[in-house]
Amino acid sequence: MKRYLPHVILLLVAVLAYGLLIPQLGFYWDDLPISWIRYQLGSEALTQYFSTNRPVWGILYQITTSVLPHDPVYWQVFALFWRWLGAVVVFAIVEKLWKDKPRFALGVAALFLVYPGFNQQWSAFLYSHFFIVLFFFLFSHWLMLRAMEETNRYWRLTALGLVFSALNLWMMEYFYVLELMRVGVILTALRNETMSLRERAIKTFKLWLPYLTVFILAVLSRLFIFNNQVYGIGLGDSLKSAPLETLVNLARSIRFTLTLVLRDAWLQVTQLPTLASPQSILGSYYFVVAIAIFILLAGYLFLSSEGTKRFQIQLADSLWMIGLGFFALLLSGWPFWLVGFVPSLAWPASRFTLPFLFGVSLFFAGIINLIPWERIRIALLVSLVALAVGRQFLTANDYAQDWQTQRDLFWQLSWRAPGIELDTAIVMNEGGLSYYADNSLSPVVNWTYAPDLHGENIPYVLLYPTTRLRSDSLPKLEPDLPIFTNYLAGTFHGNTSRVLAIYFSPPGCLRILDPEVDRVNRSIPEQSLMRFASRLTKYELITNVSTAQMPEPYYPEPEHGWCYYFQKAELARQFEQWDEVVSLGDAAFDLGLRSSDPVERFVFIEGYAHAGEWARAVELSVQSFEESKEFMDEPLCRLWERVEAETAA
Template sequence: MLKDKIIKNLQKENFFVPGVLLMLVVLAYGLLIPWMGFYWDDWPFAWFLKFFGPTEFIAMFRPFRPFLGPIFQATTTLFGGGPFTWQVIGLITRFLLSLEVWFVLRLIWPIQKQSLMWVVFLFTVYPGYQQQWVALTHVNQELIPLLWLIASFGMTAWALRHGRYTKRLTVLAIILQAMGLFSTEYFFGLEILRFFFLLAILAETITNRKDLLQKTGLLWLPYFIVWVLNAVWTYTYHLSTAYASYDVSILSSSTLSPFALGNELISTFSLSGFTAWLEAFNIFSTIDGTVTQSIALVILILSVSALFIVMQSLQTERIEPGTDQNDNWGVWAVTIGLVAIFAGRLPSWAAGLPLKLEFDYDRFFVSLMLGASLFIVGLATLVLQEGKRKIFILSVLIGMSTAYQFSVANTYRRDWANQQDFFWQLTWRIPALEKNTALLTYELPLKYVSDLQLTGPLNWIYAPDLNSRNLPYVLFYLKTRFNSASLRADKPIQLQYRTVAFNGLTSNSVVIYKEADGCLRVLDPIYGNAETVPGANLYLINAIPLSDPGLIITDAPQLILDDTLFGVEPVHDWCYYYIKAELARQQTDWDSIVKLYDQAQKNGYSASMPVENLPFIEAFAMTGDTDMAIKLSERTIKGQNILCPALGTLWKRVMQTQSSPTGIETMLQDECKP
């Protein structure tokens, strides 16, 4: 009896489709959200919200997307700016978006139940779009406008299908259309789908092609007018003095050349229609037995099994395999899918931005997800027909995509942990900082956030009571913000950071450096000169003379960080002792450095990179323990022979105040032979 009841419920699509969607959303995006945080533009948005309030979003977005500010204002007023809160909101929004797509597609093709289920399942876990966890940014900037636009399609289809409240539903559809299009340019091209959806519905009853096109055009006309108005407004605003973002390059001769257009069409089609799906299979290209891969394998098996069993046991009124009507839908799906792919690419192409399966360009796939999903299901319908083979292949594709999204989620989890670790190391080394100071580095080993975005949390930490629009601190990547001419002393540094501004000088800078496997370091002309970063980029080398550690307030108390953002203070491992030793060396407190080394050794820690022995070598030499200093020097050279010049300079500095230890020159000569 129970078994029959379960089977009966499974046969009710309104019961199991939301259940499957919820399963996919949780497995793909939700398992790791307790360990997720802020990424990309989440940080500056959260910082502005904290220090200036929700109304600040209006002014912040005025030069970029003036109708987007109210969305941020409304949602942050309701939900605040906590990272966990926004991860949950992102999860819910993604689930609702999938439900909405399913609802709308059923209005357009009501008898294609199974095929539409495949479309929405694939749409939910589309592997090309890998920025689900940039939640505060993308929920407001893309997902909410997309919800509105898809809802507008639904109102149009509902009015046509049911014939009731047509005028009211049309007005509502136009309002939702305007809200979806005017708030962001991401989905501008997708409006063309409404025409094809209307065409598909009307084609059921109108066989004359001319009548069909005329009727479709007439119904689409009010939406077309709004679309044209949006195009005119967007283009005009982008060319106005009020606009300050991406350049519009759609009319450039290089973009419109036949070769460039052909290349763009092929690239967009291959990336979104095939490569993105195949990307999901890479997670098992090498079997390494890691925990992440093991969990991904479980997710794959669970997803494939659930989908195959449910879809196989589904008993609905469906079209028999091989019928003309089924093939006809496959043609519709492939055609509309291709249109949606190219239409979704239009805004980012117009801005001259590349489409890539890498952060942060993969955000443009958000407008291609629906088209890619329609295309692949339509293709499967035409090639595979209905049956177990199609069910198995699509189940595997969805399962792989779900597992892949989980593996991507884990990279976000690691990056959040690395961000928190970076800021804790920064506060250990820099307890406080003089105002109008710029932190300079070539690049940090952080994947999902960049320099200007890190400027938000930097000021959150060092200027917790900020009440002006003069930004006291800024973090710059040398590789993107400077050229060789600007890396000179006393050159002005000016930054308009949305609605606040930073004004400083290159001479008021502190250069920091961090390798992925090493501890954070402050570079300077004495202790952290170019010899201590062998092989570093020339921009970093040229910036070291500008670094002024005197801007660091060394006697300030240890900062207390917000644990909801930066986590609890990490266990004091090697990097803590090393960083505190660097801070003590800045104050020439050699005895404290020796004590720090002894504590590290007692706790079982040793240098993660040979260069991190340098402050301890100098401290032992300065306090008379030359045997230990020489022993550490030998260990350092054997670990990284290229540090010989740095060690030579260190010992010369020691011998300016200490007598030359026996054997040091011989050791350096022997160990540092070319």
């Protein structure tokens, strides 16, 4: 049992950091388009999607999606499993390199497991496949170390190691250059063997040669057989045109990245929840950190002590750890530096920190290992890991809230628009959601309004104007211009004369913008471009015939609060069903429901006015104006001008 104790400890830490909120988590970012393509458009569409970028990785998706259903809970557990398994292999690698340091190996694996620089664990459909490839990379190193020990099984283990190395190299580029770390691992494994420098170099090269051959073959295949058509290497062109400037900028990028992954990422663990945070979050955070400390201390207590070593041996071990970790760090960033990407701690660029996980963990642990007192080393490692667990738990809570917000968005859209005509483009403001891009949300629109879709013609698209303006997807915010969006597995062809402009700023309700009123609504930030986009709204694209079918992961339907009554009233207003608007308004106000945005009263102002309840309409107008005098004057004037024109007849 003691043999598997580190694995159990790592599993408990993984669950604390990533698993406690799994029932509340969903699909995020690229989870949605890739899973929608696979589960709705079919396996052939998924093959087409990956045909220009990582086709071998696409085969992995085909395998996993044939086993797991389109349910976020399964994928959250799946991602957690592979993240944990990667940490288990890290423990095994470090334990083989430093055989008398099981506590140190556990520390490295725990740092690897909860590294706070990567904060996208919960995009589980996407990143579970990253973690599988990372496992392949790490497992090939462990097999190599076993082959070095078990000479009677050398070629069998080496062959298996080569297979896993090849899987990493041919599937994706994130851990591609990091494969060269292998020579450092070999040198570290041979450090205590007595031999001359020449003998050491020859033995290292012989052990490395099979893997180096696979690496060279992978490079050649990338150059001459399959070249990534999405991201091209821009460093070569820059070196030709401005070599000195390019090298200086490259050096700055490397320095910035190393500072980011080594210092800034870990400083995040000191950002504790504020006293203004909900008490439930505060209590949960401190509970999670306390449990993490208890689990880690218990693990260290039961693992063999490293004992007292001579200072020279301790120093030599630490320097090898730091050296191997730093070597890995220098190799980790090249897939991004070569194409001009710079890692960041912000979403979604924090994904670029993934290749740095092993190097950072080993480097940090090596620094801590310089401390001569074991109890202080353990206390520091436990504190770092526990705080990182707490940080990840807080981020998981943010993801859970964002999934709920995104579910609310589409339920509100289905209430407001029971049906939407085909070939409609939805233009929506950016910022209402934290972990979704516009191409994350387009699949949900299609999933909802075209649930039986098959084929290459995509009937709906959702666009952020701040992202897509002046592109083929959205040339200008003017009518009668073509819209084209390529999803690789299919294409959308539309026109700016077939647009619904939507504004969503929680806790406010989703609003399909009014082309008359909202163009002068200064409560909509100008930089969102939605005031300009409101002019494109065509209400007639919304039908009263219900075709919307909410996808299974979006159930259960939220409680019918203010936004439900608002959306239904807006739908009734569109079809001039004024009695229905009044009935919905009376019901909402009688229930004590209140709007979060004064504009949300406008539909009821208009409804009461058309029903002849002028006093009530004026009362709501005054409330809206008093609530936001700075912004509501012009929109109210436009609204009442329309009411006057329509009721005068």
